[in-house]
Amino acid sequence: MKSHLAHALVALMIACLWSPLGMAQEDAPVAQVEASKLTDTIYELTCSFGYPVNVVASVGPDGVLLVDAGFSGTADAISKTLIGLGGGPIRFIVNTHIHDDHVGGNSQLGEAAAIIAHSNTSERLSGAYFSLPPIPTPGAPNLDVDGEVILRFNGERIRVFSPTGGHTDGDLVVHFTDSGVACLGDLLFSETFPFVHVARGGDAQRQIRTLQELAETLPSDTVVISGHGRHLSIEELRGYATILEETMGVVHQALAKGKSAEQIHEEGLLQPWVTWSGDDLTSSKSWIRWIADSLKWRQNDVKPSICEPLTETIMNTGVGAGVEQYRQLASTQSGEYDFGEYQLNMLGYQLLGREMTAEAIEVFKLNTEAFPESGNAHDSLAEAFMVHGDSKLAIMNYERSLELDPGNTNAEQKLVELKK
Ligand SMILES: [Zn+2]
Numbered sequence: 001m002k003s004h005l006a007h008a009l010v011a012l013m014i015a016c017l018w019s020p021l022g023m024a025q026e027d028a029p030v031a032q033v034e035a036s037k038l039t040d041t042i043y044e045l046t047c048s049f050g051y052p053v054n055v056v057a058s059v060g061p062d063g064v065l066l067v068d069a070g071f072s073g074t075a076d077a078i079s080k081t082l083i084g085l086g087g088g089p090i091r092f093i094v095n096t097h098i099h100d101d102h103v104g105g106n107s108q109l110g111e112a113a114a115i116i117a118h119s120n121t122s123e124r125l126s127g128a129y130f131s132l133p134p135i136p137t138p139g140a141p142n143l144d145v146d147g148e149v150i151l152r153f154n155g156e157r158i159r160v161f162s163p164t165g166g167h168t169d170g171d172l173v174v175h176f177t178d179s180g181v182a183c184l185g186d187l188l189f190s191e192t193f194p195f196v197h198v199a200r201g202g203d204a205q206r207q208i209r210t211l212q213e214l215a216e217t218l219p220s221d222t223v224v225i226s227g228h229g230r231h232l233s234i235e236e237l238r239g240y241a242t243i244l245e246e247t248m249g250v251v252h253q254a255l256a257k258g259k260s261a262e263q264i265h266e267e268g269l270l271q272p273w274v275t276w277s278g279d280d281l282t283s284s285k286s287w288i289r290w291i292a293d294s295l296k297w298r299q300n301d302v303k304p305s306i307c308e309p310l311t312e313t314i315m316n317t318g319v320g321a322g323v324e325q326y327r328q329l330a331s332t333q334s335g336e337y338d339f340g341e342y343q344l345n346m347l348g349y350q351l352l353g354r355e356m357t358a359e360a361i362e363v364f365k366l367n368t369e370a371f372p373e374s375g376n377a378h379d380s381l382a383e384a385f386m387v388h389g390d391s392k393l394a395i396m397n398y399e400r401s402l403e404l405d406p407g408n409t410n411a412e413q414k415l416v417e418l419k420k
Contacts, residue, residue, distance in 0.1 A: 033070075033077040035085060039179040041154045044225060045081060047074040053101040056183050056225055058176065060154030063088040066113075067174045067183040068096055068227075069105030069139075078105060092116060092151065094160055095141060096185025096227065097168045098124055098200065107139030116149070117141035118162055120201065121170035129350045130311040145172060163187065163210040167194065169201025171210075175218065182218050186227035187211065190240065192278025193247070196290035204248060204287075204294040211241040247273055247284075251291045261292040306330075306337040307347045314351075319359040323366055330370070341371045345380050352384060360384045368397075375405025382414065391418050 029050035035043050035057075045055040047070035055078065056067040064087040070078055082090070093110045095103045095117040103125060106115055117125070122144050127135030148161035156178035163173050167186040174183040186195065187210055196202040215238040218224070224232045232240065247270055254264045264270075270277075270284040277284040296302055306329065314322040330339060344367035351360035364381035371377045382397035395418050398411040405411075 029073065031071075031074045031077045033074055033081045035081050038181055038223060039176075041156070042176055042179045042181050043085060044231070045070070045078060047071065047078060049073040049101075051101075052228065054183075054225055054227060054229075054231075056174070056181070057082060057085070057087065058154050058156075058158070058179075059085050059087040061088075062154045063091040065092040065094070065151070065153050065158065066090060066109065067094050067225075068102040068185065069093050069109050071101050072104035072108065075105035075108035078109060089113075092153065094172060094174050095121055095125075096174070096183060096187075097121060097171050099168075099186065099197075102185060102227065103139070105139075106141075110139055114143050115139065115141040116143045116145055116160060116172070118170035118172050119144040119146050120168070121172075124170070124200075127353070129347075130305075130308050131315045132311050132350055132354060135353055164206050164213060165201075165203055166196065166207025166210045167202050168197050173214065175222075180219060180221055181223050181225060182214070183225045184211075184214070184227070188224065188226035188229075188232070188237070188240070189278065189282050190226040190229035190232050190236075191276075192229070192282040193273075193276050193284060193287035194244070194290075195281040195286065196294060198290060198293040198297055202290070202294070203297065204244075204291045205298075206294075208241055208244045208248060211237060211244070215241060243273060243276060247276075247287065248291050251288050252295075255292060255295065261288045264288050264292075303336065303338045305343050306339050307343050308337075310347065311350075314359060314363075319362045322359075323362055326366060339370070341367065341374055341377060344370065345377065348380055348384065352387060357384060357388045361388060373404060375401045375403075375408050375411075378404060379408060379411055382411070386414065386418065394418055 032048040034046045037043055041058050041060045043057045043059060045057055046052050047055050049071040053070055055070045058065040064082055090109055090113045093106060093113050093115045095115065098121045122141040125137060126140040127137050145160050146162055148159060151158040151160065156176060159175040159177060161173055163171055171185060171187055187207060189195065194207060196204045196207055215234055218234060220234050222234055224234065224237050250269050251264055254269055265285045265288050270288065274284065280286065306326065310322050310326055313325050329337060344363055348360045348363040351363060361384045364384050367377040368381055378397045378401035382394045382401060385394040385397060395415060398415050402408055402411045
């Protein structure tokens with residue numbers, strides 16, 4: 001998080017988060033889309049850009065409805081594939097959740113479409129950040145669904161609804177009721193343990209309950225499409241939920257005995273289910289962590305960000321008052337908020353993205369004061385000075401950053417540019 005401006009920050013963070021699923025950073029990914037016909041109007045598009053994600057298209061006389069938009073890098077390939085399938089204009093895009101591999105194609109594919117998402121997804125994609133005004137983002141959803149909406153499109157009834165919860169706090173399920181196809185997004189990783197994005201409001205226990213509810217309420221001949229991996233029958237979905245419930249039981253028991261997530265992993269308590277262990281985010285080790293983190297979150301062990309009160313003060317009273325408030329809260333209520341280095345760094349980039357450069361500089365300065373040994377904090381401050389046109393202070397801070405973190409190639413490059 002060294003040189004990205006805030007308007008790209010959310011998407012980038014999500015992209016970074018996802019890259020461990022199998023994409024080596026140095027390999028330039030190739031966009032590929034493979035279509036398979038599920039019913040007269042429904043197609044599954046397997047979109048690859050380093051790793052595969054499933055997009056579903058309803059193609060018919062009313063035009064095209066997409067469930068998810070794939071990566072930004074696969075948008076052109078999706079367009080071409082849809083034309084090849086005889087598809088007309090894209091009228092609707094439903095985002096099953098916020099991750100970049102599901103919303104990345106929104107702006108390219110959704111120019112003439114209504115983009116539907118859960119309000120939590122919409123809010124984050126519109127660039128909202130605590131009390132700061134949102135940064136308008138191309139491709140942000142323009143239709144929020146928190147309960148249920150029924151679309152009548154291409155001759156069928158399509159239910160779009162928000163489930164009990166799970167992968168994030170902004171999941172949507174799309175049920176093509178006449179075709180008998182249900183799209184679950186990343187509520188379902190059909191061949192591995194799931195990734196539960198707890199920091200985005202995901203919850204392992206709720207995810208399992210959602211899958212169980214869907215297995216009970218969807219018609220028994222429904223084809224269930226996952227975000228990643230093969231599709232399942234309702235019977236298989238029930239089996240998958242059972243495996244998650246069993247493994248969660250084992251982890252809960254061990255946590256109750258006072259074991260840590262690391263100990264549970266090292267003792268191999270999920271070894272009997274090792275075939276379900278996937279890549280980084282979906283390994284058995286991660287599954288243990290998502291379960292433990294979900295519990296922590298429920299028990300409120302996770303503190304609110306210090307940026308929550310801080311942005312309010314900065315917006316209402318100015319950055320000087322915000323700095324004062326930070327210092328005061330850090331000395332009197334340090335246990336009440338998350339004072340991690342990442343917090344002020346994130347706020348600084350949010351301010352930069354809103355062209356509040358003077359405020360951003362003060363916030364980054366405060367972070368170097370709180371974390372004087374952090375190369376990244378100095379790198380961010382240097383960047384803000386660079387944006388402000390203050391080369392001297394930018395150079396000074398990049399040099400300090402490089403001293404603290406000799407592996408910071410970003411600082412190296414910026415120093416070359418600045419000294420030209
Ligand atoms: Zn996801």
